[in-house]
Amino acid sequence: MPDRTVFLKLWGVSLLWGGNYVASAYMLRDFSPIFLSFARLVVMSIFLISVVAINKSIRRPKKREWGLLLMAGITGTLINQLFYFTGLQESTAGNAALIIALAPIATTLLSRVFLKEVITKQKLVGAIVALIGVVCIVLYGGKQLGISHGDVYLLVAMLGMSVSLLFIRKLTAVMTSYEVTIYSTVIGTILMSPAVGIEALNGGMHASHRVFTWVLLVCVAVIGQGLAGFWWNQGIAVAGPSMSAMFMNIPPFIAIIVSHFVLGDPIMLAQLGGGVLILAGVAITNLKLRLPRRVKAGLDFKDA
Numbered sequence: 001m002p003d004r005t006v007f008l009k010l011w012g013v014s015l016l017w018g019g020n021y022v023a024s025a026y027m028l029r030d031f032s033p034i035f036l037s038f039a040r041l042v043v044m045s046i047f048l049i050s051v052v053a054i055n056k057s058i059r060r061p062k063k064r065e066w067g068l069l070l071m072a073g074i075t076g077t078l079i080n081q082l083f084y085f086t087g088l089q090e091s092t093a094g095n096a097a098l099i100i101a102l103a104p105i106a107t108t109l110l111s112r113v114f115l116k117e118v119i120t121k122q123k124l125v126g127a128i129v130a131l132i133g134v135v136c137i138v139l140y141g142g143k144q145l146g147i148s149h150g151d152v153y154l155l156v157a158m159l160g161m162s163v164s165l166l167f168i169r170k171l172t173a174v175m176t177s178y179e180v181t182i183y184s185t186v187i188g189t190i191l192m193s194p195a196v197g198i199e200a201l202n203g204g205m206h207a208s209h210r211v212f213t214w215v216l217l218v219c220v221a222v223i224g225q226g227l228a229g230f231w232w233n234q235g236i237a238v239a240g241p242s243m244s245a246m247f248m249n250i251p252p253f254i255a256i257i258v259s260h261f262v263l264g265d266p267i268m269l270a271q272l273g274g275g276v277l278i279l280a281g282v283a284i285t286n287l288k289l290r291l292p293r294r295v296k297a298g299l300d301f302k303d304a
Helices: 004-027 033-055 063-090 093-100 103-114 121-140 149-171 177-201 211-239 241-249 251-262 269-286
Strands: none
Touching (some): 004 063, 004 093, 004 211, 004 241, 033 177, 033 211, 063 177, 093 149, 093 251, 093 269, 103 149, 103 269, 121 149, 121 269, 149 177, 177 211, 241 251, 241 269, 251 269
């Protein structure tokens, strides 16, 4: 039985990640989306590099690993973060959380296309159920009836994350998740620099003049992303991926409830219905069916 503190940390991760969506939407009132994304990544990179400096426990990647890390940084950090914040500005924290929750399903489908992995009927049913949920949210769960640009950008952000998971899967076969997280985050942060420059040249960059918002940014980057990421990896290592994955069903609904009270976003029936379908689809996809054991004649029948 895993230690109780591990489950408390997994609950903490769920609450922090659910709150991150709301905090990000709140900060977008004072920051331009690309600058906010870049600033948060810079703070998180500094935090991760500080951890490395203290522990002195990271190895230099090999040539092939650098290529995979570059792709993970481009898709999982650069594309994901750019489109996430741009989309969140035109959508809601609840929609963002629910659309990002589709990532495991998208990764399964992408694995079939690029890695030629077999998709079972169970996973196919889960994918269809989850996709119906996304359609409900995109069409009926936004600020207006119909497809919003924000939700489309969030879908691109989710796909960026899903593609990055394919590279991360290959990387974690030869590197620790700790090393992959640090390298890919720092690479993605560096690649984000030109985007911030373009935003500034176009006159669209602006930052908050309030100390509270900057403190919130640092807290979200260090605690909500950095520390929560370490807790998540510890949870997977101790409790196992299946048990840990159950906690991923919580953040979307945390985001919907908190955004209602903090940001005044309405709780829409389409959001709740679509969210249930997405999470049901993810659950169906990851469900491990238990086959009945065969009892051999003449053996112990104590469990019969």
